Amino acid sequence: KYPIEGSGEFIVVATTRPETMLGDVAVAVHPQNERLKHLIGRTAILPLVGRRIPVIGDEYADPEKGSGAVKITPAHDFNDFEVGRQHGLPLVNVFDAAAHLALKNNDAFLKDAHPEPDLLENLDGKSREAARKWIVEQLQSQGLIEKIEPTTHAVPHGDRSGAVLEPYLTDQWYVDAKTLAQPAMAAVRERKTVFTPPQWEATFFNWMENIQPWCISRQIWWGHQIPAWYGPDGKIFVAESEDDAVADALAHYVEIEELTPEQGGEIAADPKRRARFAREYIRRDEDVLDTWFSSALWPFSTLGWPDQTPELKRFYPTSVLVTGFDIIFFWVARMMMMGLHFMEQVPFRDVYIHALVRDERGQKMSKSKGNVIDPLAVIDEYGADALRFTLAAMAAQGRDIKLSAQRVEGYRNFATKLWNAARFTEINGCARDPAFDPRGSKEILNRWIAHETAKATHEVTAAIEAYKFNDAAAAIYRFVWNVYCDWYLELIKPVLTGPDGSAKSETQAATAWALDQILKLLHPFMPFVTEELWTVTGSPKHDPLLTLSRWPSLEGIGDPGAEVEIGWVIDLITSIRSVRAEMNVNVALPLVMIRVGDHVWERAQRWSEFVKRMAKISSVTRVPIPNPGTLQLIVRGEIVGLELAGLVDLAAERSRLAKEMAKCDADIARVDAKLGNPNFVARAPEEVVEEEKEKREEAQLRKAKIAEALQRLEGAA
RNA sequence: GGGCGGUUAGCUCAGCUGGUAGAGCGUCUGCUUUACACGCAGAAGGUCGGAGGUUCGAGACCUUCACCGCCCACCA
Numbered sequence: 049k050y051p052i053e054g055s056g057e058f059i060v061v062a063t064t065r066p067e068t069m070l071g072d073v074a075v076a077v078h079p080q081n082e083r084l085k086h087l088i089g090r091t092a093i094l095p096l097v098g099r100r101i102p103v104i105g106d107e108y109a110d111p112e113k114g115s116g117a118v119k120i121t122p123a124h125d126f127n128d129f130e131v132g133r134q135h136g137l138p139l140v141n142v143f144d145a146a147a148h149l150a151l152k153n154n155d156a157f158l159k160d161a162h163p164e165p166d167l168l169e170n171l172d173g174k175s176r177e178a179a180r181k182w183i184v185e186q187l188q189s190q191g192l193i194e195k196i197e198p199t200t201h202a203v204p205h206g207d208r209s210g211a212v213l214e215p216y217l218t219d220q221w222y223v224d225a226k227t228l229a230q231p232a233m234a235a236v237r238e239r240k241t242v243f244t245p246p247q248w249e250a251t252f253f254n255w256m257e258n259i260q261p262w263c264i265s266r267q268i269w270w271g272h273q274i275p276a277w278y279g280p281d282g283k284i285f286v287a288e289s290e291d292d293a294v295a296d297a298l299a300h301y302v303e304i305e306e307l308t309p310e311q312g313g314e315i316a317a318d319p320k321r322r323a324r325f326a327r328e329y330i331r332r333d334e335d336v337l338d339t340w341f342s343s344a345l346w347p348f349s350t351l352g353w354p355d356q357t358p359e360l361k362r363f364y365p366t367s368v369l370v371t372g373f374d375i376i377f378f379w380v381a382r383m384m385m386m387g388l389h390f391m392e393q394v395p396f397r398d399v400y401i402h403a404l405v406r407d408e409r410g411q412k413m414s415k416s417k418g419n420v421i422d423p424l425a426v427i428d429e430y431g432a433d434a435l436r437f438t439l440a441a442m443a444a445q446g447r448d449i450k451l452s453a454q455r456v457e458g459y460r461n462f463a464t465k466l467w468n469a470a471r472f473t474e475i476n477g478c479a480r481d482p483a484f485d486p487r488g489s490k491e492i493l494n495r496w497i498a499h500e501t502a503k504a505t506h507e508v509t510a511a512i513e514a515y516k517f518n519d520a521a522a523a524i525y526r527f528v529w530n531v532y533c534d535w536y537l538e539l540i541k542p543v544l545t546g547p548d549g550s551a552k553s554e555t556q557a558a559t560a561w562a563l564d565q566i567l568k569l570l571h572p573f574m575p576f577v578t579e580e581l582w583t584v585t586g587s588p589k590h591d592p593l594l595t596l597s598r599w600p601s602l603e604g605i606g607d608p609g610a611e612v613e614i615g616w617v618i619d620l621i622t623s624i625r626s627v628r629a630e631m632n633v634n635v636a637l638p639l640v641m642i643r644v645g646d647h648v649w650e651r652a653q654r655w656s657e658f659v660k661r662m663a664k665i666s667s668v669t670r671v672p673i674p675n676p677g678t679l680q681l682i683v684r685g686e687i688v689g690l691e692l693a694g695l696v697d698l699a700a701e702r703s704r705l706a707k708e709m710a711k712c713d714a715d716i717a718r719v720d721a722k723l724g725n726p727n728f729v730a731r732a733p734e735e736v737v738e739e740e741k742e743k744r745e746e747a748q749l750r751k752a753k754i755a756e757a758l759q760r761l762e763g764a765a
Numbered sequence: 766g767g768g769c770g771g772u773u774a775g776c777u778c779a780g781c782u783g784g785u786a787g788a789g790c791g792u793c794u795g796c797u798u799u800a801c802a803c804g805c806a807g808a809a810g811g812u813c814g815g816a817g818g819u820u821c822g823a824g825a826c827c828u829u830c831a832c833c834g835c836c837c838a839c840c841a
Contacts, residue, residue: 062841114841127839201840247769251836254768258837373769374836406835441789444779446770448835452777454790461803472800518779522788537800622807629795629807664798718785727821736784736822743785 049192050075050092050119052103059084059092059103060194062114064201065124065214066187067149067179070097070157070171071140074120076131079105084116095192096183098162104135115194123156123217141217145267147176176214221265221274221335228385229256235384241394244515245445248373248401255377264338271336278331285330294322297330344382347395354390364391368398376401400515404448405439421451429453433574434460440573441521462525463577466570469533470581473559476544479587480564481557486605491551493543494558496610497536500527501565502602508569509601524569532562535618539658560586568599616684617655623681624663624690630704631679631692636666638691642674648686673760680705680757685746687753698761705758712751719744 049058059075072094077084088105108131109118122132123141132139140157144150151157151172164186171179187193204213233256235241236249243249265274277285277293283300287293295316302312315321345353351360365387371380380399387395405421426435430453437459442449486498504527511520536559543555564582571578571593582593624639639659641652649670652659656668671689674680678689679701719740722728729737 064841110841116841118841125841127841199841203840251769255837377837404835442778447778448770450777452790455777457803458789461801464803465801468801468804470800475800514781516781519781522779526788533801534805538805625806626808632795634795661798715785722784722822725821729821731821732784739784 049194050095050101052087053091053093053100055090057087058192059087059117060115061117061119063119064199065176065180066183067176068121068124068142069094069119069183070149070151070179071121071123071142072097072099072101072119073122073132073137073140074101074135075103076106076109076118076120077103077116078107078109078111081109081111081116083111087117095190096164096167096186098164099160104131106131106135124215126215139217143176143214143216145216147214147216149174149176149179220263221276221333223262223264223341225259225262225385228389229259229381231388232256232381232384235388235394241384241396241399243399243401245401247446248376248399251373251376252381255381262338262341264341265333265335266338267335269336271339272342274333274335274337276333278333279329290326290332291322293330293332294326298325301329340378340382343379344386345390347383347387348391364395365393366396368400369396370400370402372404373401374404398515403443403445406448406450426451426453426456430456430460431463431576433463433576436575437462437521437573440517441525443517445516462529463574465529465533466566466574467577467581469528469537470563470585472537473563474585474587476556476559478544478556478559478563480560480590484554484557484561486558486561489554489558491543491554491558492610492613493536493539494555495607496614497532497558497562498605499607499610500531500536501562502605504531505565505569505599505602509599512572521573524566524573528566528570532566535614536562538662539614539617542657542661565599565602567593568596571596613651616651617658620655620683620688621659621663623683623688624659624665627679627681627690628664631700633692634664636660636664638667638669639663639665640674640678640689640691641668641670642678642680642687642689643672644670644686644688678760680760682708682750682753682757685749685753687757702758702761705754705761709751709754709758712747712754715747716744716751719747 049060051058059077061075063069075092077088079085079088085105087103090103091100092103093099094101103117104120108127109116120128120131120135120137121140122129122137123139124143129139131137138156138159142149142151142154142157149171151163151168170182174182184193184196205211206213233253236243236252243252275287275289275293277287277290277297279285279297279300283297285293285296285300287296298312298316302309315325342349347366348360348364351357351363353360369380369383376399383395387393423435434456438451438456439449441459442451442455486494486501489495489498504523507523507527508520511517511523540555540559543552544559546552564586567578567582567586571582575594579593582590628634628637641649644652652668652670656665659665659668674689675691677692677698679692680687680689682688722740723737723744
């Protein structure tokens with residue numbers, strides 16, 4: 049309870065830090081506070097201290113909070129500081145740097161104070177906790193405590209020490225960040241710097257639009273020392289070096305010391321006298337720069353700035369900055385501000401914000417929290433390539449990564465798969481042939497794998513250029529495993545184990561060539577295993593993959609005809625395998641092409657050896673009408689049959705076909721519903737409508753084939 | 766309090782400017798097929814968190830609710 053001067057009244061304030069009352073310079077009341085506003089303009093006497101402090105009206109004082117009146121302590125509270133500034137109140141700092149009371153020799157505190165006799169004795173140099181206890185006791189004994197009640201509130205703690213932090217006044221250096229921010233924002237708006245993924249631009253602007261003056265001085269030991277020197281009268285000399293500071297100071301103090309300019313010149317010329325002058329007259333600021341200030345200079349200070357070095361010329365501005373979202377403001381924005389200020393150009397064209405690896409609970413990993421997944425442990429278990437590939441595969445834009453051991457294991461398997469595939473090519477004499485040109489292949493399988501390789505290369509390249517590393521990883525994974533290994537290597541086995549000849553040697557060269565493309569594509573994702581296969585195991589030897597600046601585009605390599613033909617073979621084999629597994633039939637079966645045209649029949653003959661081997665088929669023949677008990681399949685619009693003889697029962701086959709028919713009908717119904725909707729036909733884009741029509745045609749054709757198969761089945765029955 | 770993100774198959778996650786849902790792992794069924802069982806072949810599994818709305822058409826766009834998470838600020 050602070051007594052109001054000249055009346056028996058008190059004004060009651062609430063605080064969780066009673067010791068800060070020593071620094072009170074006012075009590076604030078909301079101007080519309082009916083209960084208290086009559087006190088505005090009066091003077092309160094600060095208990096124990098005896099300082100006369102005004103009761104001021106300020107909307108900051110929330111009538112609903114605390115007692116409705118708030119003590120104003122500008123030196124120890126951010127909000128109070130603002131209120132104090134607006135009302136022109138003095139600043140009374142009562143703490144030292146360790147939050148011990150500093151009252152003796154404290155002019156700001158002693159001015160206008162009439163402290164009780166034992167106050168200085170009991171408080172000066174004491175910790176805030178001890179002071180708090182003493183002050184509360186004194187106030188209680190004087191009947192100035194209205195009530196004490198427990199309250200829960202949040203207080204800031206030092207991130208390392210854990211100590212409760214007390215704001216207090218100090219002199220610091222500030223950068224006018226608001227002015228520097230304008231060109232940086234303009235650069236992003238004008239797309240001179242582009243964020244990927246773009247949603248981070250919002251974060252950038254959110255920061256920059258609300259930017260505050262940037263405190264850049266730090267009271268720590270490590271860092272760039274602030275290049276400022278103080279004279280005895282408080283005059284500040286900011287200079288690039290101590291010599292420059294001395295020169296400036298000399299020029300300044302020559303007058304004061306009544307030295308002639310000539311005498312000043314003598315001092316400047318004599319190193320000894322200059323050093324003595326420096327010792328006696330100027331003192332360098334002991335503070336160092338905020339680490340982010342120094343980091344903000346990184347894009348050009350590392351290249352030799354402020355000298356105009358060749359490196360600076362060549363590499364500034366840089367092409368891309370890859371970093372985490374958590375330092376968009378701390379680092380990225382500040383590099384832009386400094387770069388634009390000192391270099392007058394953006395420091396980088398692209399900013400790729402990568403995913404953050406979090407722990408299994410989704411928390412950010414940090415050294416101080418101790419929840420860091422040790423990459424070395426993961427590498428020990430699965431290998432560096434597996435970990436690296438996993439991170440790339442999971443690095444979808446705009447999402448963080450919760451690292452999963454299972455994924456790493458899966459990609460470890462992928463590395464093993466690649467290793468075994470390379471071993472297979474080696475065993476089969478697939479040596480590199482520098483003269484090999486994939487465009488000149490005679491064998492359709494080799495033209496096909498060249499086509500697929502070029503396609504994969506294009507996909508991976510496009511994904512990397514768009515910073516979609518997960519897409520790039522998925523594309524190369526699919527190509528290596530599901531195209532190269534599952535189909536190409538399987539399809540060429542008879543060629544490789546067959547008689548020597550041009551087909552075989554071409555296939556060997558094509559196989560080695562495709563593997564080389566794979567190693568190049570995969571190298572950024574799995575550097576170790578690819579390098580091993582490229583330079584160590586592969587023959588003849590190559591220069592290290594690492595030295596390859598990038599892979600060739602393979603533009604112009606492609607063969608859509610090969611894609612159609614091999615696609616048909618793959619579909620045929622897959623269909624047979626599928627139905628065979630479904631029917632649980634393991635013996636080799638005869639395959640019949642039912643009433644197919646010559647073109648398809650020729651194709652079937654071309655691939656009969658392959659189909660026999662890969663789909664466990666005993667013979668391939670063409671028939672006008674299948675035997676009873678033939679299992680009929682529709683492959684790309686053609687009916688083929690598996691001669692099951694007595695192995696399948698009619699009812700099961702009937703229901704299988706009926707099921708396929710039903711699926712077909714559902715497809716048709718869906719498309720019909722769309723095409724039957726006049727709004728769809730009228731409003732959907734033409735090509736979408738065309739697509740739907742094609743789908744209907746396809747489905748109807750398929751349905752007709754199934755109907756034909758069913759009819760034949762019934763006839764057989 | 767302000768801002769941002771997430772909620773899709775049992776699990777971990779993709780899904781571009783709206784056009785009939787995908788991967789890996791796991792599960793199930795078959796395979797000692799001489800590159801690979803860290804493998805091969807096949808299969809099952811989702812009313813895309815709820816409710817409205819826009820649209821010929823919504824996992825995707827809008828509104829709203831619920832839950833989860835992150836960042837920043839403040840706290841008499």
